[in-house]
Each structure stands twice: as structure tokens, then as C-alpha cells.
Amino acid sequence: MREDARLAPLCAAPEYVRVQFEPLISSIERSPPLSPSPSWSSPHCVASQRTPTPSHHSTKTATTSMSAAAAGSEAGQAGETETVGDGAGGGDGRDLDRERQVARDNNTVTDEVVLDELDDLFALLAAQRRGEMLFAEELGKPDDEINFLRAAMYIAMHRRPDLQRVEDAEMEIAELAADLEKTLPPNPADRFPLRTLKAIGRYMFEELGFQGNQEEFYDPRNSCLDEVLARRKGIPITLSLVYMELARRVGMPMVGVNLPAHFMIRPVVDEMEVLVDCFRGGEILFVEDVEEMLKKHYTMGDGETVTIDRSFFQDEDVKPRAFFTRMLTNLKQIYFNRDEYASALQIIGYQSHCAPDANVLLYNRRDGGICLFLMQRYEEAVEELTGYLKDSAEGPGAGGADRQQVVQMVTAAQDQLARAAARNSVERAVGAPEEVDDE
Numbered sequence: 001m002r003e004d005a006r007l008a009p010l011c012a013a014p015e016y017v018r019v020q021f022e023p024l025i026s027s028i029e030r031s032p033p034l035s036p037s038p039s040w041s042s043p044h045c046v047a048s049q050r051t052p053t054p055s056h057h058s059t060k061t062a063t064t065s066m067s068a069a070a071a072g073s074e075a076g077q078a079g080e081t082e083t084v085g086d087g088a089g090g091g092d093g094r095d096l097d098r099e100r101q102v103a104r105d106n107n108t109v110t111d112e113v114v115l116d117e118l119d120d121l122f123a124l125l126a127a128q129r130r131g132e133m134l135f136a137e138e139l140g141k142p143d144d145e146i147n148f149l150r151a152a153m154y155i156a157m158h159r160r161p162d163l164q165r166v167e168d169a170e171m172e173i174a175e176l177a178a179d180l181e182k183t184l185p186p187n188p189a190d191r192f193p194l195r196t197l198k199a200i201g202r203y204m205f206e207e208l209g210f211q212g213n214q215e216e217f218y219d220p221r222n223s224c225l226d227e228v229l230a231r232r233k234g235i236p237i238t239l240s241l242v243y244m245e246l247a248r249r250v251g252m253p254m255v256g257v258n259l260p261a262h263f264m265i266r267p268v269v270d271e272m273e274v275l276v277d278c279f280r281g282g283e284i285l286f287v288e289d290v291e292e293m294l295k296k297h298y299t300m301g302d303g304e305t306v307t308i309d310r311s312f313f314q315d316e317d318v319k320p321r322a323f324f325t326r327m328l329t330n331l332k333q334i335y336f337n338r339d340e341y342a343s344a345l346q347i348i349g350y351q352s353h354c355a356p357d358a359n360v361l362l363y364n365r366r367d368g369g370i371c372l373f374l375m376q377r378y379e380e381a382v383e384e385l386t387g388y389l390k391d392s393a394e395g396p397g398a399g400g401a402d403r404q405q406v407v408q409m410v411t412a413a414q415d416q417l418a419r420a421a422a423r424n425s426v427e428r429a430v431g432a433p434e435e436v437d438d439e
Contacts, residue, residue: 128346131157136353139321146320149173149225149245152238155328156224158346165226172229173242176208177249188251193269194284196252201282204246208232210239212279220343223331236263237327239278256323257312259290261297263326266313273313321356328354332367345371362391366406378413385410 135154138146153166180203185191204210213222213233221227225241228234234242237256240263244254253268257275264275264285275290277283285293287308294306328351335344348368355361369384385406392403 127161127163128158130163131155131161132346132349132353134163135350139324139354143317143320148241148320148323151320151324152225152241152327155324155331155350156226158343158350159220159224160226169226169229173245174249177246179203180246181250184250191251193252193267193272194274196247196250197267197274197276197282197284200243200247200250200252201276201284204243205281210234210242210278211281212236212239218334218337220331220334220338223327223334235330236277236279237323237330240265240276243276243278243282255315255317256319258319258322258326259294259308261294264290273310319356321354324354325351325356325360341371341374345375362388365391366402369406370409373409373413376416378416381413382410382417385413 131154134157135151138151138154149170150166153169156165157163180200183199183203184196209232210228211233213219213235216222216233217235221231222233222235223238225238228238228242240254240256244256244265247254247267254265254276255268257264257266262277262279264277266273266275273287275285275287277285287310291306291308294308295304298306328347332344332347332351335341335347345368348364348371351364352361355364365384366388369381369388372378372381372384389403389406389410
């Protein structure tokens, strides 16, 4: 299935609701009550709760802990030898003192390790959150001022939250464009559009080796621009972005063409009705070629035809919100299918800043509630899903299968909250068992 064949969350009940949630709700009803996970932030700006990679500082502290433990072991052995040699029976006190001191030292070092790990975690969450906020700031600009490259790199920060990588990507694209410029006629008047498109394609796909990732199409790295630049592999929309950035820098502006089965781009040139398929090596296609491709994609019969409305050739707007909504929808669907709901929730946070219309924003809220439900954050899930039901009551899909599924999730979440509240009430009434002092 191609990159955008599952854009259902934008307009109707997605397939994953029907496939995944009915069995899940049934299993929850049979399971013991589960307490909700702690909330790190609001559902519209949630950072992933991945375990951070330990920094050199935390590694050093862990090594210190191991050294202290080893030293404590040696001290204990020395104390035992001394007791045997003493023969007076006074060694037991010294042994106990040493053991207590080693225990205190180990506890201190363990506390330091825990604090360092917490620092790393909060630093990671803050960095990931920063990527979303920078994306929101970029998308808040007028359409013609939005930097597509930086916005895409801010999205990539949800996986690798290093702001320096944004600067590195801009520098790399600038260097590649400078090399591309050397292959073109020095006089811009001699740069005929079709020849320029072919030159860009040769440079990007033959010389640099960019290619569509057919084997691992749903790898999330294909949607992260830093990874696409590093691995020279991507999906149609990210490869198109690289092509657009190179083309713009050599005087060939391009815009996206949001086809239903395959993202493409086209040059902004009068009376030039061609499209570029970056997933297939920068192949230049006429509209008739694309219509035939779509016909095969939808497995239509010989008597059936697909006709593309050519009016989009007169539309020269870049439409960044539609572009990034499509890119983020790909990522959201990938994370849903991989059961990585915290990452999907991150992407929904990004989507809230670029939704091109109210319907997209509404369905993003639904998908956020679904994520929270699957993460067992039931209180937040109820808030988001009931909000979606209320806001969509007069909108498309009212009373359909989508709403029925959402109502089931709300009911299941409320049941879990009620059972957890009842259990907590019983525990408070009974009281915690008193600890028995062995001494």
C-alpha cells in the first residue's frame, strides 16, 4: 500500500479503529482494573516517553557505583580477615560499621544515578517539545515565508531532538545545490525548463544516489528529513522535498501535487503540464501517464478511466499546511501500526499546528484520544473523545461507525476509571498494613 492510501483519519473512521479497538475493549472488560499512567503534558502537546540514551555523565556515575560496590566487597573481605586474626571478638563491631558505611555509600551513588537518569529524561522531553514548538512557530508564518526545510527538520526532532541537525541539513542542501549549479548553463536564460528538470534528476538520483525505499516503505526514518539525507532513501513526499529545495536554489520553483495515491511535484512554468515522480528516480510524466498509473493503482477495468482535473496547473500556491499534514499523517499511521502510541501522540501534537481546515483538526483530536486510550491514560482519553463526539455531532460521519467506536472507547475508559476509584476507596478504608519491625 502506498504512502497515502490510508489517509482515512482525515475524513472517516480509519480502518485501525475497527481492527484494533473492538478486541482491545473486550480484553479490557475481562482484565483487572488498571490505574491510568501519569500525565506528562496535555494531549495536544505530549512528548514521547521513550527511555533516554544515557549520557556520558550518567555512564560515569554508573561506573562509579560499580567501583564503590567492588570496593565495598573488598572492604568486607578485609574486615572478615581482620576479625579472624584478632581473636578477641571485637571484629564483629568493626565489620558491621564497615557494612553500614558501604551500604550508605552505595545508596548515595544509586540516588545520583537515578537523578542523572531523570535529568536525561526531562532534557529529552524538553528537546522533543522544542521541536514541536519550533514547528508551530514556523507554520505560524504566512505561507510564502515558511521554510519547508526547517519545518521538516523540526518534525524529525521528535526522533533525534538535536537542533544542530537542522543547521547541518540546511548547510548540506546549500552545498549540494552549489554543486548542482555547476552542472547547469551559467546564463539563466539558457536553462530551458525540461533540460533543467532532467539535470536535477540526474544529479539527485544518479550522482547522489537518492532512491525510493521500496523494501522498507513504512520505516519512520523515511519520513524524517535528516535520515533521508543521511541514508539517501525516502518516500515520495520526503524525496520530493529534497528535489524542491535543490530546484528552488537553481531557479526552478516547484510545488506539490497532492494526488490520492502518490505524491508528486511539478514546475511552476507557464504552459508546462508535466509532473516529477521522485519515488521513481525523478521520472518526468505527462498527465496522461499519471492517469494510467492511477488506473493501475485502483485496479480498474479496461472500460474504466481516471481523469485528472488539470486546473491544478493554474494553482501555484505552495500550500505548506496540506504538505505537512500529509507528511505527518504518514508518520502517525506508521506509529499506530507499530503500536508506538506515545510517538503517534507526539505526531498528533505536531498536526494540531498545521491542520489546513477544521475537519482535519477535529479528526486529529479523535486520534489523540485513541492514543491516550491505548496508553491507558483513561481520564485524558475521556476528555478528548467526548470533546470529539460533541464537536462532530453536527459534522460529517455523525451517527456512523466512527462515532459508535468512539462511544465504546469512552464507555470502556469510564469503566476503568470507576473500577480504579472503587479500588482506591477500599484501600483507603482498609488502610495499609503496618510494617513489622524485625529488630
